[in-house]
Amino acid sequence: MLNEKFSYELITQDNDARLGKIKTPRGIIDTPVFMPVGTQGTVKATFTDDIKKTNTQIILGNTYHLLLRPGIKTLKALGGLHNFMNWQYPILTDSGGYQIMSLSKFNKIDEKLGAVFKSHLDGKKIILSPEKSIQVQKAINSDIIMVLDECPKLTKDKKTLSKAIQTSTNWAKRSKIEFGHNQSKALFGITQGGLYKDLRIESIDKLIDIGFDGYAMGGLAVGEKQNEMLKILDETVRFLPKNKPRYLMGVGTPSDILGAVSKGIDMFDCVMPTRSGRTGLAFTWKGKINLKNARYKNDKSPLDENCDIKDLNKYSKSYLHHLIKAEEILASMLISLNNINFYQQFMREIRNNIKNGTFNKFYKKYINFFD
DSSP, X not given: OOOSSOEEEXXXXXXXXXXXXXXXXXXXXXXXXXXXXXXXXXXXXXXXXXXXXXXXXXXXXXXXXXXXXXXXXXXXXXXXXXXXXXXXXXXXXXXXXXXXXHTXXXXXXXXXXXXXXEOTTTOOEEEEOHHHHHHHHHHHTOSEEEOOOOOXXXXXXXXXXXXXXXXXXXXXXXXHHHHOOOTTSEEEEEEOOTTOHHHHHHHHHHHHHHOOSXXXXXXXXXXXXXXXXXXXHHHHGGGSOTTSOXXXXXXXXXXXXXXXXXXXXXXXXXXXXXXXXXXXXXEETTEEEETXXXXXXXXXXXXXXXXXXXXXXXXXXXXXXXXXXXXXXXXXXXHHHHHHHHHHHHHHHXXXXXXXXXXXXXXXXXXXXXX
């Protein structure tokens, strides 16, 4: 029987690397976990049934994009995003905060109103307030809901970062009020503060005072170097509650994930597996493979001999190379699925090594393996 309440259990640690379990009414999520990104109700170039084959336990959707298209009326009429996209497992939705940064030329920030957007589709004015973001995510029927936050672009200006903390804290309070009391779902707060330890701790403390079911590190993976990201994680993750899941938003490469797990992070999402798949770049246990390269033109071997989805190993590197050169959609589909499957294999190995107390050995072997 599935859990009726959202909960998190920390099972064990290997130094700071954590093995845990998130329980939701829609299923159990083993952590550390990677969440494929399904921004617009689809993990790009993949079938939902194929995503299930990779043992993916949770995917990510996006409030802003789903608000614009297909719209909340449609999602409500179809019974929420799970039914709409035929995915009956947990879904986490980003609040739209990232789009405040990434689509900055289309919007302005008003601390009282929220984010005032011009739709990138038709120019229509849209006001995404903290309350509206939560309402949309409820209509989507998300299992894990994110508060609306202001995610600044990469900057060293403390004044800008402090203002973002002030705005994000205010919006977090309003988001929690709008969320109300629902034990079957979770509401996560999002910390800001850039690469400054004091600002990060200030943001964390303010969010803890409000109280959330989980905590995300926002405002990273916005252009900083990997060593800068890992340094701020090393300095600040310890201040997050130990008994709640910790989410690093928008990360990343296998080495980014491995480094962040070593600092105590539990949850990750990134478009990299599918975006790379659409450009012919595959992740395998032998490293990254650029299938555009002419060296694979007559290579009869499968893409990854360790792939546990048998259908993928029916296709040779030569065939995949041909599909890419011919600009066939099937290339994107096969390589994207391979990459998601590899990421999930990678996460299982991380969890197994934490469980067995061998995480440090695994870390040393793979931290620079995919560079």
